[in-house]
Amino acid sequence: MTKPIIEVKNLAKSFGKNDVLKDITEQVNPGQVIVVIGPSGGGKSTFLRCLNLLETPTSGEVDFDGQNLTTLDTKKVNELREEMGMVFQGFNLFPNMTVLENIKLAPMKVKHLDDAAATKLAHELLSQVNLDDHADAFPSSLSGGQAQRVAIARALAMNPKVMLFDEPTSALDPEMVGEVLSVMQELANQGMTMVVVTHEMGFAKSVADKVWFMADGYIQENNTPEEFFSNPQTDRAKDFLSKILM
Amino acid sequence: MKKRVILFFALLLSLVTGMTAITSTTAHAATDNSLTKVEKKGTLVMGTSPDYPPYEFQATVHGKSQVVGMDVAVGKKIAKDLGVKLVVKSMSFDSLLVALQTGKVDMVISGMNPTPARKKSVDFSHTYYQGGYSIVINKNDKGIYKDKDSFVGKTIGAQTGSTMYNESKKQTSGTKVKGMTSVSDLILALQSHKIQGVAMEKPSAQAYVANNKELAAIPSNFDLSASDTSASVAFAKGSTALVNKANKSVDQIKQQNLVNKTYLPEAGKYLKTNTVNTSMWHYWKAFLTGIKYTLIITVCSVFFGFILGVILALARMGDGGVLRTGLRWLATAYVEFIRGTPMMVQVMFVYFGLGLIVNLPALTSGIIAISLNSGAYVAEYIRGGINSVDSGQTEAARSLGMSGGATMRYVVLPQALKNIWPSLGNEFITLIKDSSIVSIIGVSELIFQSNIVRSDTYRGVAPIAVIMVLYFILTFTASRILNYFERRMQHD
Ligand SMILES: Nc1ncnc2c1ncn2[C@@H]1O[C@H](COP(=O)(O)OP(=O)(O)OP(=O)(O)O)[C@@H](O)[C@H]1O
Numbered sequence: 001m002t003k004p005i006i007e008v009k010n011l012a013k014s015f016g017k018n019d020v021l022k023d024i025t026e027q028v029n030p031g032q033v034i035v036v037i038g039p040s041g042g043g044k045s046t047f048l049r050c051l052n053l054l055e056t057p058t059s060g061e062v063d064f065d066g067q068n069l070t071t072l073d074t075k076k077v078n079e080l081r082e083e084m085g086m087v088f089q090g091f092n093l094f095p096n097m098t099v100l101e102n103i104k105l106a107p108m109k110v111k112h113l114d115d116a117a118a119t120k121l122a123h124e125l126l127s128q129v130n131l132d133d134h135a136d137a138f139p140s141s142l143s144g145g146q147a148q149r150v151a152i153a154r155a156l157a158m159n160p161k162v163m164l165f166d167e168p169t170s171a172l173d174p175e176m177v178g179e180v181l182s183v184m185q186e187l188a189n190q191g192m193t194m195v196v197v198t199h200e201m202g203f204a205k206s207v208a209d210k211v212w213f214m215a216d217g218y219i220q221e222n223n224t225p226e227e228f229f230s231n232p233q234t235d236r237a238k239d240f241l242s243k244i245l246m
Numbered sequence: 247m248k249k250r251v252i253l254f255f256a257l258l259l260s261l262v263t264g265m266t267a268i269t270s271t272t273a274h275a276a277t278d279n280s281l282t283k284v285e286k287k288g289t290l291v292m293g294t295s296p297d298y299p300p301y302e303f304q305a306t307v308h309g310k311s312q313v314v315g316m317d318v319a320v321g322k323k324i325a326k327d328l329g330v331k332l333v334v335k336s337m338s339f340d341s342l343l344v345a346l347q348t349g350k351v352d353m354v355i356s357g358m359n360p361t362p363a364r365k366k367s368v369d370f371s372h373t374y375y376q377g378g379y380s381i382v383i384n385k386n387d388k389g390i391y392k393d394k395d396s397f398v399g400k401t402i403g404a405q406t407g408s409t410m411y412n413e414s415k416k417q418t419s420g421t422k423v424k425g426m427t428s429v430s431d432l433i434l435a436l437q438s439h440k441i442q443g444v445a446m447e448k449p450s451a452q453a454y455v456a457n458n459k460e461l462a463a464i465p466s467n468f469d470l471s472a473s474d475t476s477a478s479v480a481f482a483k484g485s486t487a488l489v490n491k492a493n494k495s496v497d498q499i500k501q502q503n504l505v506n507k508t509y510l511p512e513a514g515k516y517l518k519t520n521t522v523n524t525s526m527w528h529y530w531k532a533f534l535t536g537i538k539y540t541l542i543i544t545v546c547s548v549f550f551g552f553i554l555g556v557i558l559a560l561a562r563m564g565d566g567g568v569l570r571t572g573l574r575w576l577a578t579a580y581v582e583f584i585r586g587t588p589m590m591v592q593v594m595f596v597y598f599g600l601g602l603i604v605n606l607p608a609l610t611s612g613i614i615a616i617s618l619n620s621g622a623y624v625a626e627y628i629r630g631g632i633n634s635v636d637s638g639q640t641e642a643a644r645s646l647g648m649s650g651g652a653t654m655r656y657v658v659l660p661q662a663l664k665n666i667w668p669s670l671g672n673e674f675i676t677l678i679k680d681s682s683i684v685s686i687i688g689v690s691e692l693i694f695q696s697n698i699v700r701s702d703t704y705r706g707v708a709p710i711a712v713i714m715v716l717y718f719i720l721t722f723t724a725s726r727i728l729n730y731f732e733r734r735m736q737h738d
């Protein structure tokens with residue numbers, strides 16, 4: 001049996017009196033694609049951000065590659081974040097840099113790659129997301145789908161072991177959702193470990209190994225997509241599915 | 247404004263006397279090293295306010311503007327007898343005694359009367375000149391005014407902080423007394439009928455009248471003690487050795503009647519050459535110097551102010567831990583304090599206050615003070631700029647493994663700076679104008695230079711008009727350049 005790459009143990013997170021995550025214990029194995037779904041405000045983003053410590057858990061622990069992140073010092077956390085790429089709903093590209101510079105920044109400043117190596121890497125990744133012809137464009141001139149693909153390439157540039165996606169297609173016009181999902185599918189096919197928060201049920205059905213249904217601060221169900229969609233266990237999940245599958 | 251300055255000086259003076267009293271009671275009770283100190287440095291620094299001909303004034307000698315006058319001759323004589331070199335430092339009359347007490351100058355010769363009040367804070371030499379007071383009026387008014395008592399319901403002007411100012415207040419009734427820092431300003435006020443007379447020492451009055459056909463002098467008829475009409479050299483309290491030595495020179499000057507025989511006629515010569523060419527073109531070098539220093543001060547202050555501003559902004563945004571909280575508290579207090587006090591006061595405090603610890607030249611003091619001031623304002627712009635950058639930018643950078651510092655430096659700050667570029671540009675333009683404040687400590691920037699030209703040419707308005715245009719050219723050019731860069735940054 002393989003060792004899990006991410007292990008979450010009794011994770012809880014509150015913002016003041018608002019207990020967003022109550023008690024979460026789950027694990028992700030290498031190469032797995034996990035899709036997290038659930039109602040708005042259920043804490044999905046918070047959960048994802050706790051995985052790479054953008055949010056500090058109130059209690060419990062997050063182990064990555066066998067190390068408990070919550071006990072590490074800042075420097076070590078920074079190093080481990082390199083191994084967890086993150087893609088945001090709002091892209092968060094750096095608007096003052098070209099596409100190429102967006103991708104080169106972290107490899108150069110964190111991994112200390114020289115300019116030539118970083119440029120080469122960036123072009124490779126841009127080809128992978130079919131955007132090499134936009135290398136010198138500024139983010140403001142890109143469509144949403146293009147911007148998100150650049151953001152994926154930027155995260156991949158650090159050669160991460162895991163990719164975290166927080167609703168990567170929610171901000172996109174419908175006709176652009178496909179191009180982003182296909183890049184993600186490609187990534188999954190290459191064996192990338194992924195945790196994806198999304199409302200794209202088609203993607204969940206066809207790509208996910210496991211679906212985690214999250215509501216009210218708990219992972220209510222953890223099942224294969226076939227099982228989850230055809231045979232949800234909790235009323236909460238049934239209710240949720242009936243609403244989105246209408 | 248003027249009042250505030252005076253108040254501040256009074257405060258500073260008492261502070262300084264307090265401090266020197268504490269530090270020097272032990273020191274000078276044991277030894278009086280005033281003389282050996284001067285002999286060791288080989289220079290004797292004389293402070294003076296060069297707008298009081300023929301005592302001291304600016305004149306162009308061999309194409310270079312310098313301070314001349316009978317007081318300078320007295321200073322030269324004292325220095326020569328001591329076997330050291332005389333260095334003349336110009337500053338406003340108000341600042342002279344503070345400069346003496348803070349060690350900026352070794353002595354003050356500026357037509358200063360050894361009044362009992364002044365004797366409390368400084369030591370005086372014997373009198374080197376016994377004068378009297380006149381009142382300068384417009385020639386057209388000659389029939390109207392006879393002496394100090396003819397100004398009922400009218401206004402007499404006098405140099406702020408001078409004996410004439412105090413006596414005019416005391417010895418007239420129903421007359422308003424207006425104080426201004428420089429005599430050239432007073433003459434200008436007189437000619438534009440803001441005031442009806444200017445009280446000043448007789449030789450000065452004669453010099454002004456001789457050089458300006460519109461003016462006339464009348465006797466003042468002030469009731470004065472000898473100490474009010476005599477001029478002495480002022481030294482720091484307790485420098486007995488230096489005073490004794492200077493007294494030897496002063497006694498010789500009196501004995502040989504050097505002031506009337508040599509010094510005054512010499513000063514008169516400079517006055518004559520001075521009135522020949524009063525065209526503003528003739529003084530382009532003086533204005534150029536002014537522009538040079540205005541730009542040096544502004545550029546340096548913007549540079550250091552910016553660095554300080556970034557540090558302060560980051561400190562103000564720090565969080566967590568005792569150290570960071572402490573730093574944040576300090577930075578906040580600093581910013582509030584600087585923004586809550588006038589820049590003029592800060593300039594004087596750095597020059598005179600820090601002067602107690604390290605002897606900084608006026609230019610350096612000015613740059614330090616303005617940088618410290620500007621830093622507080624820039625910090626607030628930068629803080630606003632940093633807050634205006636979307637938090638998603640930080641998250642993206644951190645998720646890529648970048649440290650907090652690297653995120654700030656490569657991702658947040660560049661965007662913050664772009665957002666606040668217009669505010670920073672405004673700060674730069676404001677500093678071009680506000681740097682004029684350092685003229686009070688004698689830095690040769692535009693305002694200071696224009697004052698020199700004014701007392702040099704006896705022309706009140708023209709130099710002001712010239713620097714007004716010059717300031718506008720500077721600020722306008724600066725704002726064009728800044729706009730250009732702003733537009734270039736807009737491409738993304
Ligand atoms: N930084 C924060 N400070 C305070 N409250 C927060 C913070 N971030 C999230 N919350 C709160 O936590 C709860 C869960 O938010 P979260 O964004 O994790 O939900 P979500 O499941 O991602 O919802 P959505 O589908 O709308 O993205 C919400 O009530 C939200 O207001």
Ligand SMILES: [Mg+2]
Nearest residue numbers: 044045046167
């Ligand atoms: Mg969310």
